Amino acid sequence: MAVYTDVSDQELEDFIASYDIGTLTSFKGIAEGVENTNYLIHTDTSPFILTLYEKRVRSEDLPYFLSLMEHLAAAGITCPLPVRDREGRILRELAGRPAALISFLEGVWIRRPGIVHCAELGTALAKFHLAGLDFPMHRDNDLSLPGWRSLLEDLRGAADTVIPGLQDEIAGELAFLDAHWATDLPVGVIHADLFPDNVFFLGEKLSGFIDFYFACNDMMAYDLAVCLNAWCFEPDASFNVTKARAMLQAYEKVRPLTGPELEALPLLARGAALRFLLTRTYDLLNTDANALVKTKDPREYLRKLRFHQRVQSYRDYGIGSD
Ligand SMILES: Nc1ncnc2c1ncn2[C@@H]1O[C@H](COP(=O)(O)OP(=O)(O)OP(=O)(O)O)[C@@H](O)[C@H]1O
Numbered sequence: 001m002a003v004y005t006d007v008s009d010q011e012l013e014d015f016i017a018s019y020d021i022g023t024l025t026s027f028k029g030i031a032e033g034v035e036n037t038n039y040l041i042h043t044d045t046s047p048f049i050l051t052l053y054e055k056r057v058r059s060e061d062l063p064y065f066l067s068l069m070e071h072l073a074a075a076g077i078t079c080p081l082p083v084r085d086r087e088g089r090i091l092r093e094l095a096g097r098p099a100a101l102i103s104f105l106e107g108v109w110i111r112r113p114g115i116v117h118c119a120e121l122g123t124a125l126a127k128f129h130l131a132g133l134d135f136p137m138h139r140d141n142d143l144s145l146p147g148w149r150s151l152l153e154d155l156r157g158a159a160d161t162v163i164p165g166l167q168d169e170i171a172g173e174l175a176f177l178d179a180h181w182a183t184d185l186p187v188g189v190i191h192a193d194l195f196p197d198n199v200f201f202l203g204e205k206l207s208g209f210i211d212f213y214f215a216c217n218d219m220m221a222y223d224l225a226v227c228l229n230a231w232c233f234e235p236d237a238s239f240n241v242t243k244a245r246a247m248l249q250a251y252e253k254v255r256p257l258t259g260p261e262l263e264a265l266p267l268l269a270r271g272a273a274l275r276f277l278l279t280r281t282y283d284l285l286n287t288d289a290n291a292l293v294k295t296k297d298p299r300e301y302l303r304k305l306r307f308h309q310r311v312q313s314y315r316d317y318g319i320g321s322d
Pocket residue numbers: 001002030032033034035036037038049080102103104105106109193195197198210211213
């Protein structure tokens with residue numbers, strides 16, 4: 001997360017007093033992340049995370065995210081739990097923004113995930129997908145094809161100021177994905193942003209997922225495609241097929257992929273790479289210089305996209321036999 005919205009000491013003290021969680025002892029803004037404002041709160045009972053929802057999160061979607069966390073926790077998936085105030089409300093308002101207090105999840109995120117972390121992720125992601133199957137609410141993925149198209153329009157040619165030629169390259173990829181995008185794969189609740197900074201570990205054991213604010217109903221294999229991008233490339237931009245194999249095999253032990261899901265993986269990986277290339281380019285061009293936030297590099301996702309464009313089959317990701 002980041003800090004886009006400042007909260008005064010008095011506002012925060014009053015806010016915390018409306019919960020039955022003890023007295024506020026300290027709070028600080030968390031600089032990590034790019035989407036929402038997060039504060040780490042300590043009371044004399046426990047730590048909590050206070051989130052103020054910013055630009056990409058629509059307040060009408062918040063009940064979906066917060067209920068999903070409750071649903072997952074009830075199904076045994078470790079994730080933060082929304083805290084209810086004295087009137088039983090989860091969703092509040094603070095400093096003019098929608099806000100919620102959630103429990104603090106123990107663990108740390110892994111800066112350089114190894115094979116063992118990728119395998120843990122595969123298992124946990126498959127369990128998450130199974131647990132989501134009976135979640136009764138629905139939210140479309142607003143960052144799929146139509147969302148990518150409007151992001152490209154919003155760039156109004158400015159992508160070329162980030163990387164020369166980028167605007168046309170994105171438009172070409174979007175036209176390809178428009179013509180070939182998968183439509184009939186198994187769907188369910190997906191996390192849609194499962195980067196290493198959203199997955200906590202205690203030692204080598206995965207301790208939980210955070211940051212459900214892109215969660216939606218979409219193709220479950222698309223979630224794997226996001227993870228292939230976010231977990232299986234090295235800092236020198238090379239693809240680590242051993243990590244991909246570990247992740248996919250662990251996933252399939254819990255939820256085997258169908259033939260069409262396997263066939264669609266290279267296409268889904270291209271779509272996932274384009275999604276983050278677009279949002280990163282957009283953010284680079286539109287982030288307020290005063291916000292306490294470190295924007296992320298779009299070039300990384302352009303390289304990943306080009307890698308997936310060259311992939312011949314899902315076997316290039318380390319699974320299946322010739
Ligand atoms: N429930 C939680 N328990 C412990 N730490 C948390 C929790 N939620 C958030 N954090 C901390 O805040 C940081 C940023 O959170 P988060 O990833 O949700 O932000 P974001 O703005 O949505 O970021 P991004 O979308 O870029 O991942 C995390 O890396 C973690 O340090």
